[in-house]
Amino acid sequence: xxxxxxxxxxxFLFTYALIIDERIHRAVAAMMGAAVVVxxxxxxxxxxxxxxxxxxxxxxxxxxxxxxxxxxxxxFEYIAIRTAKLAKGSPIRVMILFAxxxxxxxxxxxxxxxxLLLTPMLLYVARVMxxxxxxxxxxEIFASNVGGAATLIGDPPNIMIASSAGLTFNxxxxxxGPIMVVNMVLLIGLMxxxxxxxxxxxxxxxxxxxxxxxxxDERAAIVDRSLFNKSVAVIAxxxxxxxxxxxxxxxxxxxxxxxxxxMGLEPAEVALIGAAILLFWSRQSPEEIFEKIEWPALFFxxxxxxxxxxxxxxxxxxxxxxxxxxxxxxxxxxxFIVTWFAAIASAxxxxxxxxxxxIPLIHDLGATMDVYPLWWSLALGACLGGNGTAIGASANVxxxxxAEREGIGITFIDFLKVxxxxxxxxxxxxxxxxxxxxxM
Amino acid sequence: xxxxxxxxxxxxxxxxxxxxESVLKEYGEFxxxxxxxxxxxxxxxxxxxxxxxxxxxDEAIDILSAYDATISLAYITDAGVVELIEQTLDRASxxxxxxxxxxxxxxxxxxxxxxxxxxxxxxxxxxxVGHKGDDVVQMAKNHDMVALSRRYANGxxxxxxxxxxxLRICQRVETPALIY
Numbered sequence: 001x002x003x004x005x006x007x008x009x010x011x012f013l014f015t016y017a018l019i020i021d022e023r024i025h026r027a028v029a030a031m032m033g034a035a036v037v038v039x040x041x042x043x044x045x046x047x048x049x050x051x052x053x054x055x056x057x058x059x060x061x062x063x064x065x066x067x068x069x070x071x072x073x074x075x076f077e078y079i080a081i082r083t084a085k086l087a088k089g090s091p092i093r094v095m096i097l098f099a100x101x102x103x104x105x106x107x108x109x110x111x112x113x114x115x116l117l118l119t120p121m122l123l124y125v126a127r128v129m130x131x132x133x134x135x136x137x138x139x140e141i142f143a144s145n146v147g148g149a150a151t152l153i154g155d156p157p158n159i160m161i162a163s164s165a166g167l168t169f170n171x172x173x174x175x176x177g178p179i180m181v182v183n184m185v186l187l188i189g190l191m192x193x194x195x196x197x198x199x200x201x202x203x204x205x206x207x208x209x210x211x212x213x214x215x216x217d218e219r220a221a222i223v224d225r226s227l228f229n230k231s232v233a234v235i236a237x238x239x240x241x242x243x244x245x246x247x248x249x250x251x252x253x254x255x256x257x258x259x260x261x262x263m264g265l266e267p268a269e270v271a272l273i274g275a276a277i278l279l280f281w282s283r284q285s286p287e288e289i290f291e292k293i294e295w296p297a298l299f300f301x302x303x304x305x306x307x308x309x310x311x312x313x314x315x316x317x318x319x320x321x322x323x324x325x326x327x328x329x330x331x332x333x334x335x336f337i338v339t340w341f342a343a344i345a346s347a348x349x350x351x352x353x354x355x356x357x358x359i360p361l362i363h364d365l366g367a368t369m370d371v372y373p374l375w376w377s378l379a380l381g382a383c384l385g386g387n388g389t390a391i392g393a394s395a396n397v398x399x400x401x402x403a404e405r406e407g408i409g410i411t412f413i414d415f416l417k418v419x420x421x422x423x424x425x426x427x428x429x430x431x432x433x434x435x436x437x438x439x440m
Numbered sequence: 441x442x443x444x445x446x447x448x449x450x451x452x453x454x455x456x457x458x459x460x461e462s463v464l465k466e467y468g469e470f471x472x473x474x475x476x477x478x479x480x481x482x483x484x485x486x487x488x489x490x491x492x493x494x495x496x497x498d499e500a501i502d503i504l505s506a507y508d509a510t511i512s513l514a515y516i517t518d519a520g521v522v523e524l525i526e527q528t529l530d531r532a533s534x535x536x537x538x539x540x541x542x543x544x545x546x547x548x549x550x551x552x553x554x555x556x557x558x559x560x561x562x563x564x565x566x567x568x569v570g571h572k573g574d575d576v577v578q579m580a581k582n583h584d585m586v587a588l589s590r591r592y593a594n595g596x597x598x599x600x601x602x603x604x605x606x607l608r609i610c611q612r613v614e615t616p617a618l619i620y
Contacts, residue, residue, distance in 0.1 A: 022450040077466060112455060120467045211506075212472075220470045296454065390448060394455050401452025402460065404445060412444035 004042055005314040011036050012357075015307055019353055020391070027296035030303025037310035051309025052302050055163030055268045056156075060110075060298060062271025063153060066238065067113050068292040069278050070231035076113070077221035078228070079105065080121035085213050087125075089206035091199035094125055096188055099139050103147025103184055107154040108239055111144045111395040119402045128212045129205060133408055135195035137399050138415065142187050142387050142422050144395040149383030150180035152267055153242065155393075156301075157346075157355035157382035162267060164359045165375045169242040169267060175376045179433050183384070183426040190425065194418065230282050238274035245270050304356040312360045321364035331370060332439030335377045336431070338362070342381025343427045347388025347419070355382045373438035380430045388423040390415045480616065482507040486583040487552075488514045488576050492603075493589030494548055500587060500620035501559050507585070513552055514579060515545035515567040518593075522569055542567065573605045573612075580613040587618040 015033030019026045037043050043051065070076075083101045087093035098118065105114045122140060126133035148155035152162045152172040161167065201209070222228045244251055249263025265273070279286055311317050328334045338358070346354045355378065362374050386393025390400050390412050396419075400410050485504060487496065504511070517538065526534040549565045556563050568575075572593040580586045586609070594603035602619060610617045 022447060022454060025454050026451075027454070074466070077470075116456060116459060116463055120463060120471070124467075124471050215472075216470060223466075292459075294457070296457070390444065391451060397448055397451040397455055400448050401456065404448060404452075405460075409445075412448075 002314075004040075005316055007040060008037060008042055008310040008314040009316060012307055012311055015303075016349060016353055020349060025296065027300040027303065030300045030307065032303075034303040034306035037306060042310040042313055043306055047309060047313060048306055051312070052305045053160065053163050055266055056160045056305075057298055057301055058268035059153065059159050059163065059271045060156070060301065061293065062268060062273075062275040063110060064293045065275035065289055066231075066235065066271065066278055067109050069227070069275075069282060069284050069289050070235060071113070071117070071292075072224065072284065073227035073231050074221040074223040075228055075231055076105075076117035077121070078218050080118050081213075081216050081218040081221055083118075084121055084125050085216070085218070087213075089201075089210040089213070091129055091131055091201055092192065092196060094122075094129075095136050095139050095191060095195070095199065098122055098136065099143035099184070099188055099191070102140050102143040103150075103180075106144040106147035106395070107151045107180075108235070109153075111148045111155060111393070112398055115140060115144050115395045115398050116402075119399050123402070123406055123408075125209070125213070129201055129209050131201070132198060133403070134410055134414075135191065135199065137403055137408075137410065138418055139187070139191045139195075141393075141396050141399045142191075142419075143184065144399075145383060145386045145393050146180050146183050146187055146426060148395075149379065150177045151242075153271075155351075155383045155386075157351050158379050159267070160301075160352075160355050160359060161375050161379050161382075164363070165371075167375060168246040170246070172379070175434070175437070176379060176430075179380065179430040182433070183429055186425060186429060187422065190422065227282050227284070230278065234274055234278040234281065237277070238270060241265070241270045241274070242267065301352070301356075304353055308356045308360060311357070317360045318364045321361055321367075324361075325365060325368045328369075330439065331373055332435055334365065334369060335373050335435060335439055338374050339377040339381040339427060339431045339434070342378050343385030343388070343423060346382045346385030347392040347423060350391060351382040351386045351393055354385075358382070373434065376434050376438075377431070380434060381427060384426045384430060385423060387426065388416070388419045390419070392419070480584075482509045482584040482616075484512060484583045484585075485509045486512045486514060486576070486579055486586045488516060488572070488586075488588065488592055489545075489548055489552060490515065490572065490592060491544070492594045493592035496552060496555065496587075496589075497620050500618065501556070503618065503620075504561070504587060505559060509584065510562045510564060511556055512564045512566065512579075512583060513549055513556075514576070515549055515565070516572050516575055517541045517545065517567075517569045518572055519569045520571070538569065573608050576609050577612045580609075580615050583615060585616050585618065586613055587620060590619050 011033045015029050018024050018029035038048060079101060083097050084094065087097050102114060102118055118140065119137065122136045123133050126136055145155070149158065150173070152158050152167065152169045158172060162172065241248070245267060246264040248265050249259055250261045252259040253261035279289065324334070324337070328337065342354060342358060358378050362371050362378060365371050365374065386396065390396050390410070396415070400415065403410050485507065522534055522538055525537050545567045549567065553563045553565060576586065588606045588609060590602045590606060592603055593605035606619060610619070
């Protein structure tokens with residue numbers, strides 16, 4: 001290995017260590033790593049533009065604008081109160097309904113915002129019921145990661161994979177959607193088995209909860225009715241566009257003959273179109289909305305792409321791919337390795353940097369084998385692997401962080417025990433289904 | 441704080457930034473705080489009635505039913521009016537006015553007691569000539585809560601704003617006051 005390659009590996013490992021430890025902001029660590037590889041010429045300006053996946057960054061940006069605009073209407077608080085009321089005072093129902101709602105919302109909007117806005121409501125319900133909130137919170141984390149894995153836009157690893165591999169929204173729904181439905185059923189069953197007994201309440205307590213929750217007015221949560229309606233309409237429109245983004249030209253051509261029927265929209269374009277429509281229609285101040293964009297997250301992604309790009313430029317990724325190809329006989333074996341490596345490594349590293357590193361490796365494997373199934377293996381492993389540890393995915397950190405701030409301790413080990421069980425169960429089920437589909 | 445806890449908090453800060461504070465603020469608008477969740481012990485509630493505050497709304501009854509309390513209904517004939525009639529007309533007119541008021545008050549109290557007892561409340565009644573503001577403030581000292589119709593002692597005004605007497609009572613009573 002030459003000196004340049006050694007430096008690229010060192011920068012990669014050092015930056016990833018900083019990201020795991022987080023003593024330095026992850027965005028700063030990634031930008032600093034990127035600065036080093038650019039400064040010493042491993043990545044040129046042209047290479048920088050090539051390695052940064054603008055599809056991922058613009059998709060995240062568009063969705064952040066939509067979510068931050070919609071947030072101001074009280075949409076999420078409305079959903080949280082409605083869900084709590086639907087449970088009719090039953091703790092088990094609270095757990096199941098919040099798990100389902102979290103999974104669905106996470107599938108279409110970002111996981112961090114979803115759990116950030118639903119967790120305070122869950123804590124409130126647990127406090128009113130005088131129950132231990134940990135079962136609710138842990139279930140919410142798992143549901144967010146499972147739900148997010150179901151769609152192209154649900155979880156950052158899926159966004160990165162789709163953008164790099166050119167996969168469509170519907171392909172994600174077809175290949176990962178059913179797996180995640182099965183996994184949600186399994187997850188709810190497992191959580192019921194583990195925590196069900198601790199969630200029993202007396203009829204009086206149940207009545208008390210119903211009375212308290214009925215006292216909450218979900219309409220009061222809607223701070224801007226007009227923005228609320230517009231947000232719901234635009235989110236529905238964007239989701240619809242995602243369903244048809246790859247054949248939008250074909251559909252538009254039937255009513256607008258000048259549109260090229262072969263035209264398709266990239267997912268990032270769909271998100272930015274939705275963002276533009278919502279900003280235009282709602283007349284919200286763009287300054288205020290743009291201020292709320294999570295710029296550090298976008299720079300974090302940008303930095304990661306450059307650092308991994310340095311490994312590609314120096315031939316490290318292709319060397320690993322060569323070793324892998326020499327030792328892997330079949331697609332099924334490759335799927336097994338990618339799925340389980342991604343799952344276990346995601347639990348340790350955080351699934352975003354892990355996916356950033358794995359994507360070029362799978363591209364390189366494409367020279368000698370059909371990598372289409374491997375994209376699904378990577379998405380499955382990276383998204384569900386996040387369930388393994390308290391730092392495996394952003395949703396975990398957010399929920400556990402909120403819990404700690406509210407005086408509820410979920411220790412690393414306690415989470416690990418349940419998280420690893422969920423990881424192995426859900427990844428095994430997902431891998432089994434993918435294996436039957438692609439390797440049989 | 442252990443390493444894992446500190447790590448989670450560092451990551452939380454980097455991922456969430458200041459968003460959690462704004463979420464808490466938004467929820468704070470309509471979720472009850474811990475201290476608000478504690479239902480204060482209310483054993484007796486005073487409700488003054490008069491010609492203008494002659495009904496207790498269903499919404500008020502719903503709220504009052506959260507407490508296992510005895511309701512004291514008070515019908516106060518305004519001493520100022522009684523005095524004015526005696527001074528400007530004669531004693532007989534004053535007594536006639538007072539008798540009519542007492543008859544109306546009695547009917548009103550009976551009707552209200554029946555309504556409250558339908559909802560499972562135990563009740564007490566009092567009827568006397570006095571000052572609608574001062575006497576309510578005085579009586580409130582012996583009760584855990586006072587519930588006031590916004591139209592109590594409001595004359596014939598049809599506007600929906602809160603009567604000045606009710607506002608003055610609220611400023612002076614130390615017990616919690618509910619305006620319905």
